[in-house]
Amino acid sequence: MNLSGILVVTAPGRFDECVAAVAALPAVEVFHRDPATHRFIVVQEADRVDGEMAGLLRLKAVPGVVLAEMVYHYFAEGEPQ
Amino acid sequence: MTSLTRRAFIKSSVATATAATVGFPVSQVALAQAKKAEAGWAWDKAVCRFCGTGCGIQVATAGGKIVATKGDPDAPVNRGLNCIKGYFNGKMAYGADRLTQPLMRMKDGKFDKKGDFAPVSWKVAMDEMEKQFRRAYQEKGPSGVSIIGSGQYTIQEGYVAAKLMKAGFRSNNIDPNARHCMASAVAAFMQTFGVDEPANVYDDIELADTVVLWGANMAEAHPVLWSRVTDRRLVAKATKVVNVTTYRNMSSDLSDLEIVIKPSTDLALQNWIAREILARGAMNKAFVEKHCVFATGPTDIGYGMRPTSKFAYEAEKDIQAKELVVTLDKYEAVGQRRKAGEQVEQKSRTSAGRHWLISFEEFKRGVEPYTLDFVAELCKGDVDEPIAKFKEKLEQLLQLMIDPKRNVISFWTMGFNQHQRGVWVNEQCYMIHLLLGKHATPGNAAFSLTGQPSACGTAREVGTFSHRLPADMVVDNPKHRELTEKTWKLPAKTLNPKPGSDIMGILRDIEDGGVKFLWVQVTNPSSPRPTRTTGSRPRARPTASSSWPTATPRSRARWRTWCCPPR
Numbered sequence A: 001m002n003l004s005g006i007l008v009v010t011a012p013g014r015f016d017e018c019v020a021a022v023a024a025l026p027a028v029e030v031f032h033r034d035p036a037t038h039r040f041i042v043v044q045e046a047d048r049v050d051g052e053m054a055g056l057l058r059l060k061a062v063p064g065v066v067l068a069e070m071v072y073h074y075f076a077e078g079e080p081q
Numbered sequence B: 001m002t003s004l005t006r007r008a009f010i011k012s013s014v015a016t017a018t019a020a021t022v023g024f025p026v027s028q029v030a031l032a033q034a035k036k037a038e039a040g041w042a043w044d045k046a047v048c049r050f051c052g053t054g055c056g057i058q059v060a061t062a063g064g065k066i067v068a069t070k071g072d073p074d075a076p077v078n079r080g081l082n083c084i085k086g087y088f089n090g091k092m093a094y095g096a097d098r099l100t101q102p103l104m105r106m107k108d109g110k111f112d113k114k115g116d117f118a119p120v121s122w123k124v125a126m127d128e129m130e131k132q133f134r135r136a137y138q139e140k141g142p143s144g145v146s147i148i149g150s151g152q153y154t155i156q157e158g159y160v161a162a163k164l165m166k167a168g169f170r171s172n173n174i175d176p177n178a179r180h181c182m183a184s185a186v187a188a189f190m191q192t193f194g195v196d197e198p199a200n201v202y203d204d205i206e207l208a209d210t211v212v213l214w215g216a217n218m219a220e221a222h223p224v225l226w227s228r229v230t231d232r233r234l235v236a237k238a239t240k241v242v243n244v245t246t247y248r249n250m251s252s253d254l255s256d257l258e259i260v261i262k263p264s265t266d267l268a269l270q271n272w273i274a275r276e277i278l279a280r281g282a283m284n285k286a287f288v289e290k291h292c293v294f295a296t297g298p299t300d301i302g303y304g305m306r307p308t309s310k311f312a313y314e315a316e317k318d319i320q321a322k323e324l325v326v327t328l329d330k331y332e333a334v335g336q337r338r339k340a341g342e343q344v345e346q347k348s349r350t351s352a353g354r355h356w357l358i359s360f361e362e363f364k365r366g367v368e369p370y371t372l373d374f375v376a377e378l379c380k381g382d383v384d385e386p387i388a389k390f391k392e393k394l395e396q397l398l399q400l401m402i403d404p405k406r407n408v409i410s411f412w413t414m415g416f417n418q419h420q421r422g423v424w425v426n427e428q429c430y431m432i433h434l435l436l437g438k439h440a441t442p443g444n445a446a447f448s449l450t451g452q453p454s455a456c457g458t459a460r461e462v463g464t465f466s467h468r469l470p471a472d473m474v475v476d477n478p479k480h481r482e483l484t485e486k487t488w489k490l491p492a493k494t495l496n497p498k499p500g501s502d503i504m505g506i507l508r509d510i511e512d513g514g515v516k517f518l519w520v521q522v523t524n525p526s527s528p529r530p531t532r533t534t535g536s537r538p539r540a541r542p543t544a545s546s547s548w549p550t551a552t553p554r555s556r557a558r559w560r561t562w563c564c565p566p567r
């Protein structure tokens, strides 16, 4: 199991729109939200390294997202590639 | 626990740990649950070595294996964040294609440059390397052997490599990949300040009112530092971000002002800013009088080429011919006070760093032709943008920089350093900040960002450059050699006083037959260069130390390689 804990920051005024767009993406779950600082935390699940990278790029490409960066990498279970 | 509920449990624990790492308020109950998911793990601190940002990370191990990594919330630079490269620090140790033993080109059980890679013992690899080294050294002496090193060395590794070459083999043919990225930044540092280091710290970001990106897409290339710019921009409402760029990129998303220019026209734009600083009385006279002098240098400097075209490729010869004599276009003619179409022989090719003092009045006259009309016409990079709109943006940029109440940071990286005139464009950014007195004070910086983890520490300070000795000393200074000989307990006057070949020189020397032995360490020179032709006709025995099967050992030069142990 590859899980990525990711911080997402949005442009001012676009927080709700970005949370909704990110939540609609497959294999991504939105957890903590802090609208006052335009930040939220998501956990992304991917089978392989390329999936993890493509997943992050997909978050960065969401309109209104100004920053999406990895914080936590969990790969304790299953074969790491 | 079923696998589904376990998955949900771990996901929510990862979310909590992530939130806590970047400073979200998290309840004690949630934290206790996250701790449960990490039961049996040991967390240790480490540093990400992939780039010059220097992020702190934490690594969790269980049963002798890495199971998780996270940004270190206490690390002053990254404050818990990792970029995508740092994120993979743990997992990369287990990559299936990671090299774990020496590989050597073999045919019929023997080393053969035309053979395929086969695993061999360390003894076989080392013996072959020694044999090839001796052959080259006997034939060519110190100039016939070389090391291409790296800003990814640890400081200790770089020091040992420099000492091995300079003290051991009396050869200065060691040069790092850091020359590619930082040579122009270094030359500009030396020419402007006489020391080769930036004058500011990352904490200036939190004090900046204007952040100008000069050809630097920080959102993608320096994401961790960008997160700090982002925070500053979102928290301090008056802070503005300007993206001066040749194309729309991700950094524009946060920017208040995006200025798209044609490549290389930033020099003219900088001259306009300088002109306006003087014209509008925005110069910080007291600062300038106390700390600055005005200087200029030759413009007919051409480009660095081989001293001979004997070994050059056709395309290289074509460029050489064009660059010996340059036909001025109408814009260059204005800058150089000549006529458009005039042919100018590039006489200062070997003395490009020459410079001399000029008066303030001469400086003022120098920037006078760079009017808004002239510069806007030259610089505008988006053909669809109306010229009036572009001029308006330039005026906004100027105001955001010259307003005495605003702290200003300019950031740049390879957009400047690998520019056709990299030294000049670095120097001109210092020029603007110095004219305004906005440099090296809290929140004010002309800030050259670096790309590699140890370009300063290893490459520059411990002497892995062809012209350097440790402790920022240089080989062509007799006093520096004397001190180094004493420190290294060498007989007097044995260090080689002649700078060796730089990295491009070494690669050309291989083709030209001047270098017969090359050891590539912790870098992959076949991959990043604009043309990967070098090495396709080598007369040398290249060797690479690498943890991965990179393009260098795989290149069609059939370079010989072995790996170094995982670290």
Ligand code: SF4
Pocket (backbone or CB within 6 Å): B048, B049, B050, B051, B052, B053, B054, B055, B078, B081, B082, B083, B084, B085, B086, B087, B222, B223, B224
């Ligand atoms: S920004 Fe540089 S030091 Fe920080 S995690 Fe990324 S690669 Fe590593």
